Amino acid sequence: MINVLFISAKTRPVSVLAGSVRKLVAEGARVSYGGSVPESWMAKKLTGIDFVETHPLRRSNLRRAVDLPFGERVWLRIHSDSWLRARAREAHVLVALDDGAVYTVWQLAQRNRTAKAVNGFAPALDAVRELAREGEAAALRAFRPPVSLVVREFARRVRGLPGSLERTVTARPIMRSSIGARLWRVPLRAPAVPDKLRIAMGRRVAEAMNWAGKYGGGSYALALTASKISDPAIKAELYDKAVSQEIDRGTGPKHLDQAIQSLLAHADDLQAAGEYKDAVKNLSRALALGFHRGVHIDQLASPLAADPEAFVGRFHRSRAMQTVMTPRGRVRPAAPPPTGRPLRLLVTTNANDNFLHHILDRYRNRHDVEVRYLDMATRPSLKRLTWADRKVMAERMGGDDEHAALVEDLMRPYLDWADTVFLDWCLGHAAMLTTIDPGDTRIIVRLHSYEAFTRWPHLVDFSRVDDLIFVGSHLLDLTTTLVPQLRGPQAPRTHVLHNAVELSAFTREKTSDARFNLGLVGVGQVVKDPLWAVEVLRLLREEDERYRLVMVGADMDPKFSRATKKYRKKMEAKLAPLVEAGAVLRLGPTKDVAGKLTDIGFILSSSVRESAHLGLMEGAASGAVPVVRDWPFFAGKTHSARTVYPNGWVVDTPAAAAQRILEVNATEENWLESAELASKHALSTWDWAFVRADFDQMFLGERR
Amino acid sequence: MRETANQFAAQGWDVTVVTIKDESWALESGVDHSLSQKVDPRVKVVKLPLRREDLETDIRRFSEQRAVSPAWWVRSLRDRQQEMFPEPNFGDWKDALEDAVLRLHKENPADLLLATCVPYTNLAAAWKLWEEARVPYAVDFRDGWSIDVIDGREAFIADSEKGRWESRVLSSAISLWVVNDPIAEHYRARYPQLADRVHIVRNGYDVDSTPVRKRPADPESGLVFGYLGTINFSVEHLRTVLNGWRAARSREPLLANARFEVRGYSGHGALRGANPQADLLLDAEADGVTYGGPVAKAEVASIYARWDAMVLILIGGRYVTSGKVYEYMATGLPIVSAHAIDHDASNVLQGHPLWTGPRGVAGKALADAFVEAAHLAVESTDEQHTKAMAHADQFTREIIMSAAVRQLVDVLGLEKGRTQ
Structure with missing residues (x-):
């Protein structure tokens, strides 16, 4: 029997893993698997795979390993694991399943000097076949490293002694105690400490704080050090690190303003000195932190929504940013639609085609339009460019002509063909496309919602866009406030067009108990704030226990961000007893939303921010009575949920929502009447049968 | 060589x-x-x-x-x-x-x-x-x-x-x-x-890689679509093809029990046979998709003989022709093109009677092409098949x-x- 030991430092594709084990077992191997991976992944995903044993290996790093290369970190945290050592000793084939596990296999192979040591599934299979051909697997020998390796590792430890000593005086128990942690801040604040010493101390204290689990303290130590340092590069770097680690932990960053200011100031200095590459690096970091999804998108509030002018003002005052945002215009205006032949329409997106199906269907079937579709994500060379913000910035600062040449080569054939380009989602691919002059091709860009909270609209050259479509006036207002180019003389025409949705299929008869079921369609992001709906349910059940909440759609993925993970954890804790009691039904993802809506009598929009909330529209069309939270990101502004929907649908608080539901539901007739009115409104306002005329007008103008 | x-x-x-x-x-x-x-x-x-x-x-x-x-x-x-x-x-x-x-x-x-x-x-x-x-x-x-x-x-x-x-x-x-x-x-x-x-x-194409004769398509036991070649296209490209396949399968009765067999090398070095594309294919098993790894040259003809239609997945555009397109043509089977419209393979295929035409890489368009190919596989005549093979003759x-x-x-x- 040939013993094979798989080692991985991250989760692996399960289907490939299962297929490989099947083949190895068929060749007469016994496969064990040790993974420095989440135990829950092992427990859930590896059942049914024919491993002799699986074993979770440690995942947290040793403190001294934090800044080492990944492979070394993995080895240092698992090298003393007795299971690993025992299996490695008796293995005939040691297999690394990813780059992070290669060094561990290399080290184990120094100790088990007869085993084959390979990287990857197919080489493992080759090794087993070779051993099977040879007949007898090598006898096991002593499990210890060669003398040369022992000497090398000893020398390395001696070299690391000063660091070890420092680590001893900032040991975890000391830093965990609030007195110890505070004591260490004193020298960071002290005046007249040379910068070099202050920086070294700041870094070590931050490392120690993080190690003790006091991440807030770690960020504070870095920010405190940064505030006392005069070197702009190190100041920017320390603030950047402080804020990044706060965002990574899912907490609201306390030093975001200072980090953005110092990165922008440094970028401006570097640009003035002609050091474009470093200027771009700092500008890009400022934008990345300022518009981080952990700050705006995965949160229930956003400083950008609270005060848009103030939030973006600091960026617009940066000279480097001004350079990047300078409109470059186009040599020729867009040509009018052709008269002697069909309009050539290029519809393009970058992976997300959720809102394009009806549009593509309609214009593919018209004799007066010739459609081509380009999903940039399917073209690796284009896909790489669509997220290349640094290249976009460098090109605009005059530091990277190659980028524009590449975009020119890749996109010009499409622009030459098309009369009109319809680009969906105002993200990196819009910034990329507007790097070049579109010639006389008309460019239409559509912005849905979340793009407004990213850096991308600030990197799009709107002087090369003819029409900018929004799906709601509230987003038009916000984006126009945020992006100066949209207020300038070369601004594109702006429009509000509803999304293309087919609502007629949703009108079906309700089931008898639908009247007491509240529905929430789409719960996959923090902004949907399902806990608001849970609060509505709680208030209703105080009055009438027949009320239930039906949640339709995939759950939010905790891997999105730490902030998402935090929300999900809180949500699960709230939901568990309600699900147990039958008050909440979680239906999960479905392709048959219309079918699920037959059980739902009230449709909720509990979100903090939406463009139009498709689930709500579908619910309304189905004959569920809509109850819409006045989306807090836009509440009180000229346009908000109150202008997207009839005012009567919109409420300010869970209590007001519960009251509306109880009032509507006072009698079945009243509920039916409200439902019918809502359905009529939805079908006559948002159904594709009506909305498509707006798209005809947009694409074909007077030829309609 | x-x-x-x-x-x-x-x-x-x-x-x-x-x-x-x-x-x-x-x-x-x-x-x-x-x-x-x-x-x-x-x-x-x-x-x-x-x-x-x-x-x-x-x-x-x-x-x-x-x-x-x-x-x-x-x-x-x-x-x-x-x-x-x-x-x-x-x-x-x-x-x-x-x-x-x-x-x-x-x-x-x-x-x-x-x-x-x-x-x-x-x-x-x-x-x-x-x-x-x-x-x-x-x-x-x-x-x-x-x-x-x-x-x-x-x-x-x-x-x-x-x-x-x-x-x-x-x-x-x-x-x-x-x-x-x-x-x-x-x-x-x-x-x-x-x-x-x-x-x-x-x-x-090599003459010895072409099937000797066409197997009559048997929708009862399930049509078989095939791809044979190096898996050098992106994950997104493949995902789009599989989405098209799923959509076609859910709406076309002829495809309800159809299979899509993918064969060929994927990945190299440590990732040989284990790259994300391979995982995507193995994950699509419930949709009748199988990934069987490479095929020895000597077995190519017999593999083609088991298939009813070909899926031509190609990267690039007007500068790429590929070798696959010739071999696929020589099978005389219907061909679904999953590549850019302006691709040199389209020029080679022009005039092929069982080709579903260039439609770009988009799920809906590909779904339509799969449906059309299913009908061609079942309804095409021997004459069309012979004509398709003759189209390839010039390229041995x-x-x-x-x-x-x-x-x-x-x-x-x-x-x-x-x-x-």
């Missing part, structure tokens, strides 16, 4: 092929020994002990530095390799290749050297033999070098190290072979003085390569006449 060598041997030449050892080929994506069985026995094969270090999977061969940071180590390896010849992964083969051709020439003087690319490092060997012994050479360039065929743009400017190498080597080459018109146009425009030496030698590799070799030999004769 096999056909080229065989054609030279058939025309009375004493042929030596310089290649790398089997285990080095195995590192790339695996070895198919059935391919070498049909090499003319008169052809001598010299296998050099060169291997691609970046693809090494034996960790005992790794230095500690490489083991600690494999990706970083490979990046710095590529930088080092390009100091010798401007080509990552192969640049450091230059000396060994040059030594090998000089030694072979010394043992048995050559009248002609034909360098095939990739790797482009082979060009250095051709140049060396020309410099040292004035042995005439031709370049079988396939997809060219200074044209990036995937993106359809110049890959490097003339005033670069690669540009200088290409220009230097091509200036003395007696003939330059490329696979299609757009690439030929690129070279004729870039080097006008060489325009008459640029020849189109299409990839073509034997015909193409024998003409190319004859023409090259003629050119060589003329060159000799000029110099004598």
